[in-house]
Amino acid sequence: MPILAQLDGQPHRVYVQVKPVLHGSDPTRHALVLFIEGDVIDPSAGPAERVDGHPPSTQAVRQLQEELQLAQSRLRATREESEAATEELRAANEELQSMNEEYRSTAEELETSKEELQSINEELQTVNNELKLKLESVSRAHSDLQNLMSATDVATLFLNPSLRIKRFTPRLMEIFNVTQNDEGRPITDFTHHLKYDGLAEDARSVLENLAPIEREIKSNDNGWYLVRMRPYRTIDDKIDGVVATFVDISERRHAEAAVRESEQRLDQEMRLVELSRSPIFVWDFDDGIKQWNRGSEELDGYSREEALGKQKEQLLKTAVPGSSFDKLRKTLLETGRWSGELHHTTKDGQVLTVESQIELVPLGDRRLVLESTRDITDRKRWERRRQLLLNELSHRVKNTLAVVQSLARQTLRTTHSSEDFVQRFEGRLDALAGAHKLLVDSEWSGAELGALALSQLEAHTGTDGRRLQIEGEPVMLTPDIATPFGLVLHELATNAAKYGAFATADGQVSLRWKVGNKDRRLAVTWEERGGPPVESPAEQGFGGVLIEKSLPGATVHRDFRPDGVVCTIEIKLPESPQNGAES
Structure with a gap:
């Protein structure tokens, strides 16, 4: 709207x-007033306006006012807006300064x-x-794990908590019908070659109880796993599934079965050894006796408790004929075995000859x-006895033939007819044969004096036992004494039958x-009674010489009494009777 102003x-x-005017969201209401300067008013154009601003009376003046x-x-x-803007600019300047700071x-x-x-x-x-x-280390570890799983001979299966396959080694494919593309599938979807229906149940039990499970399972082809x-524990010790390993133990099971069978056989053999009467024992080459069976107890006299732990050579006083026990041990180390004869001393001090079989067995x-032994003491004694008997027999045969030759010559020399020679020679041969029979019956160990007397005299007594009285303790005569003693008794009985007590029905002979x-x-006494009167012979015949001279080392005295002949014989006996063997 135009107004008039004096400028x-x-x-x-x-x-x-x-x-x-609106300032953003400021609710205060403002107004902007603008004064725009216009053109100069020409005074000639009309009545002039009043300077005080009151409108002229005309319309134009009013409008201009x-x-x-x-x-x-x-x-x-x-002006007000300019002042306000100046204030705002000042405030803005301060704000800008503050913002600059x-x-x-x-x-x-x-x-x-x-x-x-x-x-x-x-x-x-x-x-x-x-x-x-770390990534490189993890990568290497992963590569190592992959190579380990590929190279391992153990079938390993990794399952997640829902029993789905996470990973497995190649060996598992020999047991389960799975492939590398089956990861993520439930293990229960696959068949296997094991007689193991409780696999899933055991896996769940491991997840629930967090306790390992170990079983030996048989496979369909008679193998064992x-x-x-x-x-399955993570690094953070969290349970994230199950790890199952399947180790082929078929060879071990078969070996265990073989070991059990071997142990059973060994146990049976040990029982047989224990029950065996054959002496068998085990000793440590560097230690004492470890096993001692019943046969060893019976042979050597030591109980098991007494023998175990003792040194064998000290317990039995082992001696090696012609060698030493140290050489025996050396032979065992070199060859592993030894056999031969040993001398063992029993608990009661008896020395036994044993045939021993020894074998060294390394065990770890x-x-x-x-060591297995066999008592050959009796066999060795019998062998010595047999050899002695053979030697004795050879000697006796030679002596007997010499005696027979001497009997024949002397009998022939003192007889006057062939009939008398035959009678005397046969009687003496019978006496010699009787003595030899007793020796043979005793296996050439000797002859008992009473039995020898009966064999030579009972033919002269008949059924009347009163005609012969034999009195004395049992005495064993050695073969060297028994044979000539039989001839002496035969000659005494023959002379009694011809000239003495046996020549009459009431005659008696006492042998003490x-x-x-x-x-x-x-000391032996031959005494005759009840026979014909006795006279001392004018000359001594072969029979008298045989009585007085045939017993070696003996003192023989004959007394020709009127009522009967008395003959005394004293002879020295050996310390122990010779029986043809060593004791």
Whole structure:
């Protein structure tokens, strides 16, 4: 709206415009008043306006006055707005200064943050390098694990908590019908070659109880597997499934079965050894006796408790004929076995000759010796006795033939007819044969004096036992004495039958003997009674010589009494009767 205003002494039109002003979300209402300077009013164009602003009476003046008023209002509003804008600019300047300070502080903080970021970046680079090294280590470990799983001879199965396959080794494909593409599928979907229906139940039990399970399972082809199930634990000690291994133990089971069978056989053999009467024992080459059976107890007299732990050579006083026990041990070390004769001393002191079979058996770091013995003491005694008997027989045959030759010559020399020679020679041969029979019956160990007397005299007594009285303790005569003693008794009986007590029906003969001087001296008395009167012979015949001279080392005395002949014989006996063998 134009108003009239006096500017620089001239009237001007001033246009006043008022507009509302809004400052963002500020609820305060403002108005912008603009005063726009117009053109100069020409005074000649009409009646001049009054300077005080009152409208002229005309319409034009009134209009100009209104415009002037409007222009003044706008100018006033513009001045106020300018002042307000100046204040706002001043406030804005202060705010900008404050923001500049904040920006400067922010710049400093950003500089600090930049340095921190550089430090963090360096740390991240270090961490990145470490992670690269760890990644390489994990990669190598993964590669090693892959190669280990490929190269291992143990079938291994990894299951997740829902019993789905996570991973397995190639060997598992020999037991389960699975392929590499079956990872992630439930293990219960696959068949296997094991007689193991409780596999899934055992896996669930391991997950529930967190306790390992171990079983020996037989396969369909008669093989055996050792199945071990354990919880799968992560690095954080969390349970994330089950690990099952299947180890082929077929060879071990077969070996165990063979060992059990061998142990049973060994136990049976040990029982047989224990029950055997054959002496068998085991001793340690570097230690004492370890086994001692019943046969050893019976042979050597030592009980098991007395023998175990003792040194064999000390317990039995082992002697090796013609060698030594040290050489025997050396032979065992060189060849592993030894056989031959040994001398063992029993608990009661008796020395036995045994035939021994010895074998050295290494057992780990121990060296055990198995020894089987057989008592050959009696056999050796019989062998010596047999040899002695053979030697004695050879000697006796020679002596007997010599005696027979001497009997024949002497009998022939003292007889006057062939009939008398035959009778005398046959009688003497019968006496010699009777003595030899007793020796043979005793296996040439000797002849008992009473039995020898009966064999030579009972033919002269008949059924009348009163005609012969024999009295004396049992005495064993050696073969060297028994043979000539039989001939002496035969000659005494023959003379009694011809000239003495046996020549009459009432005649009696008493034969007595006793042993004195600690069983070393034998005194024998032959006494005749009830026969015809006796006279001393004018000359001594062969029979008398045989009586007095045939017994070696004996003292023989004959007394020709009128009522009967008395003959005394004293002979020295050996310390012990010779029986043809060593005791």
